[in-house]
Amino acid sequence: MLDIKLIREKPDFIRENLARRRKPEYLEMLDELIEEDKKWREMKLEIDKLRQKRNQLTGKIRELKQQGREEELKKIIAEAKEIPDKIKELEDEIQKIEEHRRDLLLHLPNLLHESVPYGEGEEGNLVVKTWGETRKFDFQPKSHVDLMEKLNLIDTQRAAKISGARFYFMKNELVELEYALIQHAIRILKDRGFDLIVTPPLVKEYIMIGGGFLPTYREDVYKIEDEDLFLAGTSEAPLVGMHADEILYQDDFPLRYAGFSTCYRTEAGAHGKDTKGIFRTHHFEKVEQISITGPEQSWDEHEYLFETAEIFWQSLEIPYRKVNICTGDIGIVAAKKYDLEGWYPSQQTYRELVSTSNCTDYQARRLKIRYREKDGMPTKICHTLNSTLIAIQRGITCIVENYQREDGSIEIPKVLHKYLDFKEITP
RNA sequence: GCCGAGGUAGCAAAGUCUGGCCUAACGCGCCGGCCUUGAGAGCCGGUUCCCCUUUCGGGGAGCGAGAGUUCAAAUCUCUCCCUCGGCGCCA
Numbered sequence: 001m002l003d004i005k006l007i008r009e010k011p012d013f014i015r016e017n018l019a020r021r022r023k024p025e026y027l028e029m030l031d032e033l034i035e036e037d038k039k040w041r042e043m044k045l046e047i048d049k050l051r052q053k054r055n056q057l058t059g060k061i062r063e064l065k066q067q068g069r070e071e072e073l074k075k076i077i078a079e080a081k082e083i084p085d086k087i088k089e090l091e092d093e094i095q096k097i098e099e100h101r102r103d104l105l106l107h108l109p110n111l112l113h114e115s116v117p118y119g120e121g122e123e124g125n126l127v128v129k130t131w132g133e134t135r136k137f138d139f140q141p142k143s144h145v146d147l148m149e150k151l152n153l154i155d156t157q158r159a160a161k162i163s164g165a166r167f168y169f170m171k172n173e174l175v176e177l178e179y180a181l182i183q184h185a186i187r188i189l190k191d192r193g194f195d196l197i198v199t200p201p202l203v204k205e206y207i208m209i210g211g212g213f214l215p216t217y218r219e220d221v222y223k224i225e226d227e228d229l230f231l232a233g234t235s236e237a238p239l240v241g242m243h244a245d246e247i248l249y250q251d252d253f254p255l256r257y258a259g260f261s262t263c264y265r266t267e268a269g270a271h272g273k274d275t276k277g278i279f280r281t282h283h284f285e286k287v288e289q290i291s292i293t294g295p296e297q298s299w300d301e302h303e304y305l306f307e308t309a310e311i312f313w314q315s316l317e318i319p320y321r322k323v324n325i326c327t328g329d330i331g332i333v334a335a336k337k338y339d340l341e342g343w344y345p346s347q348q349t350y351r352e353l354v355s356t357s358n359c360t361d362y363q364a365r366r367l368k369i370r371y372r373e374k375d376g377m378p379t380k381i382c383h384t385l386n387s388t389l390i391a392i393q394r395g396i397t398c399i400v401e402n403y404q405r406e407d408g409s410i411e412i413p414k415v416l417h418k419y420l421d422f423k424e425i426t427p
Numbered sequence: 428g429c430c431g432a433g434g435u436a437g438c439a440a441a442g443u444c445u446g447g448c449c450u451a452a453c454g455c456g457c458c459g460g461c462c463u464u465g466a467g468a469g470c471c472g473g474u475u476c477c478c479c480u481u482u483c484g485g486g487g488a489g490c491g492a493g494a495g496u497u498c499a500a501a502u503c504u505c506u507c508c509c510u511c512g513g514c515g516c517c518a
Contacts, residue, residue, distance in 0.1 A: 044478055048487045055487090058499045062447045080498035247437065247475090375437055376457035376474045 109332035124326030132319030207241035210367035235259030
């Protein structure tokens with residue numbers, strides 16, 4: 001959510017930033033918002049004046065009552081009786097305006113950092129770094145789907161029978177590989193100063209709104225029927241929501257959390273895309289990084305989170321590239337976003353493994369996560385950041401492809417050997 | 428799920444029965460100022476949010492959330508949420 005005060009003071013600054021997203025509807029929303037806010041303030045003043053008068057009369061009534069001046073008392077009470085209805089009427093009206101204003105604010109995206117490349121769609125994203133050498137195969141590399149099916153590591157057919165498309169059974173060595181990856185991920189994050197946290201997978205609506213998942217991405221999340229609960233698509237939701245309505249201390253910054261949870265996504269907008277295997281599914285386990293900090297440190301922290309992801313993927317020796325996501329592809333919450341894309345030999349291309357976002361104060365303002373330098377000093381809005389470390393199922397697809405052998409067996413990355421009693425997966 | 432006790436500002440804590448100088452006391456912590464060579468003590472002001480005002484300042488809201496009664500609600504009524512204790516059930 002944008003700062004309404006900044007919108008009042010520097011509407012042109014906001015307008016220019018929103019324009020970079022190449023969506024004219026945002027500019028229309030901004031104009032509407034400014035108009036509504038003006039109305040709101042005028043009405044607020046009117047209501048406050050009425051309340052002031054009511055409070056003054058209430059004071060007089062108290063005095064007159066103590067003095068026992070019945071005549072005057074009756075007159076003033078009669079006068080006072082008229083005010084509540086007027087207030088009520090105006091309150092009903094201002095509430096509508098307020099809701100509309102809030103709705104516009106909830107839909108307007110975050111301000112973009114100046115270093116975000118101007119562009120549209122994936123084509124506009126900017127590769128800023130490439131790491132590792134893509135392996136040269138002297139045979140035709142198989143896809144992760146083929147590899148896993150042949151090795152009896154997944155069963156998507158029967159999963160479809162019980163749950164539908166985009167569900168899966170994970171089997172045998174793959175199960176152990178998952179736990180090895182989780183352990184490895186957690187160990188790295190612990191060493192990098194993160195508190196380890198397993199989160200509730202269900203969260204309330206206001207937390208989903210606060211995180212920016214609602215209302216804009218409503219179709220991407222599962223809702224529990226008859227309950228005020230949604231299945232979180234990422235532990236970012238509960239972890240950022242954890243400090244909602246709190247006032248933190250600057251001395252504690254940065255707060256760093258390593259979240260582990262199952263993530264649930266409808267994948268509503270992805271019909272026909274990546275339908276096979278466990279690359280894109282309705283549920284997956286994810287180890288996530290979250291930071292809460294102040295505006296002075298959040299850009300350094302953004303690099304720190306990405307660096308942490310790099311350390312992890314380098315330890316697995318997966319070739320990847322770092323991509324700066326462009327203005328047209330970044331989504332409403334992040335002010336800047338890097339993706340880490342891993343190499344898929346069967347597709348001869350890089351695919352997203354990690355997304356690292358600085359959400360600046362966008363989520364924190366919605367969730368009222370504030371901080372002080374010290375007790376007694378004024379409160380400020382925090383900055384929140386998030387980054388994947390590894391989404392297990394997606395990550396496994398990349399590992400499997402890069403570590404395949406000609407006979408269809410799979411080597412286990414060296415760094416995981418200490419967690420497993422096998423070094424390869426064979427038929 | 429049942430019974431009981433609670434939820435008041437950064438922390439702590441009174442007020443609730445009996446509605447009205449509650450402008451939410453007293454305290455701790457912290458910030459600013461005065462004083463001091465410096466620190467401490469002491470004194471003064473401040474320490475949630477919103478609106479008006481260039482400034483000075485003025486006003487409004489807020490006592491877990493929401494609704495209601497009333498000229499007036501932290502205080503009375505209703506619904507809901509959460510915490511703690513006891514009982515029950517349970518992986």
